Amino acid sequence: xxxxxxSANTPEAIVGRCAAAARAAQHHLxxxxxxxxxxxxxxxxxxxxxxxxxxxxxxxxxSAESERGGLSPAMLDRLRLDDARLDxxxxxxxxVADLPDPVGEILEKSERPNGLELxxxxxxxxxxxxxxxxxxxxxxxxxxxxxxAGNAVILRGGSEAVRSNAAIHHxxxxxxxAGGVPAAAVQLVPTQDRAAVGAxxxxxxxxxxxxxxxGKGLVARVQQDARVPVLAHLDGICHTYIHSAADPAMAGxxxxxxxxxxxxxxxxxxxxxxxxxxxxxxxxxxxxxEGGCAVxxxxxxxxxxxxxxxxxxxxxxxxxxxxxxxxxxxxxxxxALAHIADHSSGHTDAIITDDADVAEKFLNRVDSAIVxxxxxxxxxxxxxxxxxxxxxxxxxxLHARGxxxxxxxxxxxxxxxxxxxxRP
Amino acid sequence: xxxxxxSANTPEAIVGRCAAAARAAQHHLxxxxxxxxxxxxxxxxxxxxxxxxxxxxxxxxxSAESERGGLSPAMLDRLRLDDARLDxxxxxxxxVADLPDPVGEILEKSERPNGLELxxxxxxxxxxxxxxxxxxxxxxxxxxxxxxAGNAVILRGGSEAVRSNAAIHHxxxxxxxAGGVPAAAVQLVPTQDRAAVGAxxxxxxxxxxxxxxxGKGLVARVQQDARVPVLAHLDGICHTYIHSAADPAMAGxxxxxxxxxxxxxxxxxxxxxxxxxxxxxxxxxxxxxEGGCAVxxxxxxxxxxxxxxxxxxxxxxxxxxxxxxxxxxxxxxxxALAHIADHSSGHTDAIITDDADVAEKFLNRVDSAIVxxxxxxxxxxxxxxxxxxxxxxxxxxLHARGxxxxxxxxxxxxxxxxxxxxRP
Numbered sequence: 001x002x003x004x005x006x007s008a009n010t011p012e013a014i015v016g017r018c019a020a021a022a023r024a025a026q027h028h029l030x031x032x033x034x035x036x037x038x039x040x041x042x043x044x045x046x047x048x049x050x051x052x053x054x055x056x057x058x059x060x061x062x063s064a065e066s067e068r069g070g071l072s073p074a075m076l077d078r079l080r081l082d083d084a085r086l087d088x089x090x091x092x093x094x095x096v097a098d099l100p101d102p103v104g105e106i107l108e109k110s111e112r113p114n115g116l117e118l119x120x121x122x123x124x125x126x127x128x129x130x131x132x133x134x135x136x137x138x139x140x141x142x143x144x145x146x147x148x149a150g151n152a153v154i155l156r157g158g159s160e161a162v163r164s165n166a167a168i169h170h171x172x173x174x175x176x177x178a179g180g181v182p183a184a185a186v187q188l189v190p191t192q193d194r195a196a197v198g199a200x201x202x203x204x205x206x207x208x209x210x211x212x213x214x215g216k217g218l219v220a221r222v223q224q225d226a227r228v229p230v231l232a233h234l235d236g237i238c239h240t241y242i243h244s245a246a247d248p249a250m251a252g253x254x255x256x257x258x259x260x261x262x263x264x265x266x267x268x269x270x271x272x273x274x275x276x277x278x279x280x281x282x283x284x285x286x287x288x289x290e291g292g293c294a295v296x297x298x299x300x301x302x303x304x305x306x307x308x309x310x311x312x313x314x315x316x317x318x319x320x321x322x323x324x325x326x327x328x329x330x331x332x333x334x335x336a337l338a339h340i341a342d343h344s345s346g347h348t349d350a351i352i353t354d355d356a357d358v359a360e361k362f363l364n365r366v367d368s369a370i371v372x373x374x375x376x377x378x379x380x381x382x383x384x385x386x387x388x389x390x391x392x393x394x395x396x397x398l399h400a401r402g403x404x405x406x407x408x409x410x411x412x413x414x415x416x417x418x419x420x421x422x423r424p
Numbered sequence: 425x426x427x428x429x430x431s432a433n434t435p436e437a438i439v440g441r442c443a444a445a446a447r448a449a450q451h452h453l454x455x456x457x458x459x460x461x462x463x464x465x466x467x468x469x470x471x472x473x474x475x476x477x478x479x480x481x482x483x484x485x486x487s488a489e490s491e492r493g494g495l496s497p498a499m500l501d502r503l504r505l506d507d508a509r510l511d512x513x514x515x516x517x518x519x520v521a522d523l524p525d526p527v528g529e530i531l532e533k534s535e536r537p538n539g540l541e542l543x544x545x546x547x548x549x550x551x552x553x554x555x556x557x558x559x560x561x562x563x564x565x566x567x568x569x570x571x572x573a574g575n576a577v578i579l580r581g582g583s584e585a586v587r588s589n590a591a592i593h594h595x596x597x598x599x600x601x602a603g604g605v606p607a608a609a610v611q612l613v614p615t616q617d618r619a620a621v622g623a624x625x626x627x628x629x630x631x632x633x634x635x636x637x638x639g640k641g642l643v644a645r646v647q648q649d650a651r652v653p654v655l656a657h658l659d660g661i662c663h664t665y666i667h668s669a670a671d672p673a674m675a676g677x678x679x680x681x682x683x684x685x686x687x688x689x690x691x692x693x694x695x696x697x698x699x700x701x702x703x704x705x706x707x708x709x710x711x712x713x714e715g716g717c718a719v720x721x722x723x724x725x726x727x728x729x730x731x732x733x734x735x736x737x738x739x740x741x742x743x744x745x746x747x748x749x750x751x752x753x754x755x756x757x758x759x760a761l762a763h764i765a766d767h768s769s770g771h772t773d774a775i776i777t778d779d780a781d782v783a784e785k786f787l788n789r790v791d792s793a794i795v796x797x798x799x800x801x802x803x804x805x806x807x808x809x810x811x812x813x814x815x816x817x818x819x820x821x822l823h824a825r826g827x828x829x830x831x832x833x834x835x836x837x838x839x840x841x842x843x844x845x846x847r848p
Contacts, residue, residue: 027765027789027791030788030789030791031788031789110810112808112809112810116799116803116808118809118810123791125821125822126791126821208821208822209821209822229653229822247844250844253844253846254844254845254846256846257846257847258846261846261847341451359841363839363841364454364455365451365454365455367451367454367547367550367837368837369837369838370837370838370840371837371838371839371840372839372840372841372842373839373840373841373842374841374842374843374844374845375540375840375841375842375844375845375846376845376846376847378846378847379540379840379842379845379847384536384540384847385536385542385838386534386536386542397549397550397632397633397835398549398632398633398653398822398823398835399822399823399835401835401836401837401838402837402838403838411821411822411823411825412825413791413792413793413794413795413825413826414793414794414795414809414825414826414827415787415795415796415797416794416795416796416797416799416803417783417787417796417797417798417799418796418797418798418799418803419798420671420674420677420678420798420799421678421798421799421800421803422677422678422680422681422682422685422799422800422802423681423685423800423802423803423808
């Protein structure tokens with residue numbers, strides 16, 4: 001399959017040329033050994049450190065322009081780099097370099113009665129596309145993860161970080177090339193035309209998977225428009241269900257952490273379901289309220305504490321990402337499961353209970369990417385899962401679910417070794 | 425997420441109601457044990473046998489109408505059932521019932537330093553859609569595979585088999601229901617409106633995966649229009665490369681089988697690459713020609729045998745599915761690999777060689793779902809791979825590749841068992 005080699009400068013043609021060059025580079029990259037890929041990433045990290053001056057100067061221009069343009073303080077903070085943040089970016093690349101190479105793992109092996117030897121072997125996916133917003137660290141983070149798993153990657157960052165991304169990309173690729181990786185294995189889309197995003201999303205067969213990194217607006221647009229498979233989560237509407245047999249102290253502690261440790265992450269609890277037979281509801285809610293959380297509840301919940309506001313029906317489908325929680329009383333496990341089936345975004349849902357049978361039923365019946373017993377939903381994270389690093393959390397049902405790390409950036413092929421067998 | 429419960433009779437509303445009912449049925453099905461699912465499928469098979477009279481009568485009407493309507497003899501043959509074929513359908517359902525249940529398998533397990541126990545567990549995908557053409561056996565085959573892996577399925581068969589499919593579906597579901605599986609776990613789309621196919625393809629979030637079963641026109645349309653992930657292969661442009669170090673007898677035998685055993689299957693060889701340093705080209709081509717295969721070649725190939733016709737450039741990208749093969753001489757492994765990278769459809773590609781190093785290079789560098797050494801590409805089949813049965817062969821790069829059996833109809837979730845851990 002040959003990608004378009006047109007010399008036109010439409011966004012489609014530009015993305016097509018990027019993808020064709022990426023495919024060729026990926027075939028080359030796939031031949032490199034594990035130590036070669038690791039060494040090239042270490043060189044990329046070293047090059048990022050060596051280029052600190054240029055990167056910070058580029059970032060200062062981006063930041064100044066964005067500040068003049070009225071970018072919000074939160075977005076400006078995401079955009080800004082300093083020595084410590086740049087060191088963090090280089091350290092993250094080094095950490096990915098030191099992760100075990102997933103490629104080449106033999107997933108299964110068998111010998112057929114006719115003597116054919118079959119093996120299913122992990123291989124890179126191919127050409128990935130990353131579409132992201134203001135954080136320039138994604139340029140290096142995502143590129144490192146893609147390269148570690150043997151993939152080429154086409155990066156499309158936010159317009160406010162264009163100089164920062166270019167400087168980081170230049171430094172990163174300079175190191176990679178010194179390590180024997182083709183430059184085209186990591187590309188920034190060479191146009192600021194917004195239509196280039198649409199061209200990436202439409203490039204089925206040229207780009208194998210798109211990963212959006214950013215806010216809900218970006219993810220929704222990518223999921224809506226993409227013809228290329230997308231690995232992402234749109235919402236993290238995570239539930240914690242406090243069962244009748246929950247330990248009240250544990251329930252209070254875990255529910256508080258699930259919401260309040262960092263209310264703005266995708267694994268934060270957004271809805272709390274409390275069993276009517278659980279005796280400690282008042283304490284759990286008091287702890288949340290006194291810790292600064294706004295609680296919204298149904299009529300029965302409001303009766304527990306006068307500081308609780310009424311929940312609207314839309315509250316059960318809202319990802320607040322703020323210190324706000326919706327609370328509902330439920331009559332037993334089945335009602336909790338039904339609520340979760342109706343309202344969960346399939347990210348992370350948890351139960352607090354000392355009843356092992358109920359815990360297993362909950363694990364079995366909740367159809368989300370991550371299901372937890374007696375733990376804070378804030379653990380929904382690739383690092384916490386021991387995956388080393390994550391490219392994102394996926395709530396789709398195919399390919400990879402939950403925290404996605406290197407393994408999720410691979411696929412497999414079947415290798416068949418024969419001695420001249422023909423099929424009867 | 426609640427699917428549309430509108431009472432409208434647009435194709436979208438009809439498919440939405442099917443999908444909502446399928447989702448609820450799937451949640452119920454997912455709670456059944458392995459023996460319960462197996463027993464229900466055995467009841468479905470028994471019910472198919474018990475309903476032979478009704479199914480064959482329905483099929484006779486379909487066949488008569490299609491014959492009057494001028495359906496091609498090949499299509500009519502695919503449509504027609506008799507006692508033996510119906511017995512084959514019931515046997516296939518029984519064989520699937522007896523396959524091991526993939527659901528519940530623990531793919532990996534770990535304990536984190538904080539005591540959290542993580543496991544990644546195989547679960548059903550959810551709601552699948554099967555879109556197929558004239559073969560009514562797909563109604564039972566595909567339903568059995570979907571149910572065995574715990575999925576609900578929405579079936580959309582060809583209009584020429586509408587009565588046959590309805591009769592098979594009725595019998596199958598009667599057996600399933602007697603075995604405790606909800607009827608909505610296997611549904612036929614209850615309208616003949618062609619727009620229902622489009623509604624299925626657009627039902628992202630309601631249907632989790634679509635599998636087209638049929639000719640290239642159907643697959644192309646599904647791949648083109650679907651918003652739901654598709655598991656399929658469009659083309660089987662399979663290559664065999666005879667390396668310089670190939671045994672001439674093995675090369676002749678394997679190449680002949682790869683093309684001529686059944687030229688019309690997707691794993692049939694369509695292009696033969698012969699190394700210029702291989703001494704036995706004349707014998708290999710003579711065997712193909714004398715076995716009834718039309719050979720098309722480049723100028724150097726035509727010089728080998730006067731019965732060889734010239735190949736056009738389009739021949740290298742053509743899936744003949746007939747006793748025709750395109751043949752090219754190549755100067756070494758790299759040229760063979762380059763040709764395959766440019767022209768393979770990513771289905772199955774094979775090398776014939778006695779050089780173990782070259783064989784490993786070929787296995788490593790060819791980026792197809794199935795790569796073979798010293799074996800006929802006609803082995804590309806779930807049964808031959810020991811998978812028991814296959815729902816199809818996939819050439820996409822995500823989720824599942826090559827022959828897809830029960831495991832490809834599953835995904836996984838993460839289960840986290842804690843003792844009250846909160847994230848610092």
